[in-house]
Amino acid sequence: MLPLSNSIPEATLVTRVWRPGIGPALVRLDGDSVIDITSRELPTMQALLDSADPTAAARAASGEAICTLAELVAGSTPDAGEDDLRLLAPPDLQAIKACGVTFAASMVERVIEEQAAGDPDSAAAIREKVGAVIGDSLSGIEPGSPKAMEVKAVLQAEGLWSQYLEVGIGPDAEVFSKCPTMASVGWGAAVGLHPMSKWNNPEPEIVLAVNGRGEICGATLGNDVNLRDVEGRSALLLGKAKDNNASCAIGPFLRLFDENFTLDTIRKAELTMKVEGTDGYVLDGHSSMSQISRDPEDLVRQTVGRHHQYPDGFFLFLGTLFAPVQDRDAPGQGFTHHLGDVVTISDPALGALRNTVGLSTECPEWRFGISALMRNLAGRGLL
Structure with a gap:
């Protein structure tokens, strides 16, 4: 399954990939070709989004064709090795924030x-x-x-x-830190549940990309993996419920705003979600942005402003309409994940984000953080 359809050929799509023997690269999708546009001017996604015109900069950047989309997808699996060609989550230096209870x-x-x-x-x-x-x-x-x-x-x-x-x-939105910078996973990777949880669910959401000037530059898809039993015991356990190894998936690509794709497109978005279990179980869900209680611009304003600055920008989950009430294991208990579930979150304008559910303790450990990125870019002469 490819993460994008042919219905959005006019889109400006960028993300990050891991190149074997090289490291993380900023790429643009040109048709079926994945183009590495990493340079001294654009060493990171943060640098691209902080440019004067991110869409124009991404379109104009020269680069090297490194693979096809199909080849990139083939390598993006839950058991991909640390140095395998694969999709990464689009953000790098940005904070990863999330809004809750917006529907x-x-x-x-x-x-x-x-x-x-x-x-x-x-x-x-x-x-x-x-x-x-x-x-x-x-x-x-x-x-x-x-x-x-x-x-x-x-x-x-x-x-x-x-x-x-x-x-x-009430007047104030819930905005929390979903995971550390560089900790989110991309299309095809495993998403992690803390093994303590017995009642949990995916959360299909749209994620906005906001630069260091507080400007909304584009959007992508996200899975804000949620542990219902942990947060239900106490709201003070939000960090334990939301921030675990591989508990945040973002992708497949970041679509930059242009004349055909704007914040109004996001306001009208209709997300669909399918959960497919190894036992044959199938759950279909949806999240209609027309039913959100707070406008996306208001959620961004509540996140960044004179009260709080993000000089490297942030990616912001907008919340979900999905209410997991369909029983799976026992009457009255609603939905909960089984290991091996495949979760696909889709939107016609953004493609599809697909991940396989595992335990956080068994997903690949997060090893490549900000310091590793800086050393890598310096070693490649990009800083």
């Missing part, structure tokens, strides 16, 4: 996790109770508005107010 359906599921204290056996009964009280009251509410505060008062009176609803319909 009404996911707000309700977070409340259920909290009420269940991480116990999946309690989920069905709590879902029925919460649904009876909340219903559709969260749909279409502008966060922080007078209407939102009215709903808050009703839910408080019912004893159902939650810290998740506070960030869902």
Whole structure:
């Protein structure tokens, strides 16, 4: 399966790949050809996005054809070696940030996790109770508005107010650090679950690329792997639930904004997701950006500004509509992963991100960080 279709030939697509014997390279996709555009002027994705016009710079950059897309995909597998040709996640020096509880359906599921204290056996009964009280009251509410505060008062009176609803319909968005810089994995790699978790799920999301000036330059796809039982025990375990080895997948390519692809395209995006188990189980999900409760531009403003700067830029997960309520193992427990699940997140404008689920303790260890990148680029005369 290729990560891109022929329906977006006009797109400006860039990412990073690992070149055997060389290291990470900044590449552009020209048709079926993968072009290495790494140079002293553009040694990293961060340098490209911080250029005056990233799209023009990517299009104009000269380079070397290193392989075909099919050859690159063939090498991008969960068991690829450290020096094998393979797709990497697009970001390098950028921070990896994520927004939570940005869709009404996911707000309700977070409340259920909290009420269940991480116990999946309690989920069905709590879902029925919460649904009876909340219903559709969260749909279409502008966060922080007078209407939102009215709903808050009703839910408080019912004893159902939650810290998740506070960030869902209150004035301040939830923005957290998903993983360290350089720790995300790309298309084809294994994504990791902490072995302590027994109740978990994928989160299909659009990810914005923002440069050091706070400008949104483009978008890609992401899987914000989530451990429902861990976060459900305590919101203070968010780091344990979200940030583990290989727990963040981004790709396949970053599509840069141009006259045919803008933030309005993202606002109308329709993501689909398929989970295929080795046991024949199939789950189909979706996430419609038209139902997001906070505009993507607002989420970026809440992340970067006078209150917080990101001189190397950041990639920002926008949250998911996907609510994993379909039972898999036992009635009332909803969905949870099995090892070997293949997760494919797709959008017509962005392609498809495909990863195989494993344990964080068994996924390849993360060894190549910022210092390794700097040594590598210096050794190649690119700094």
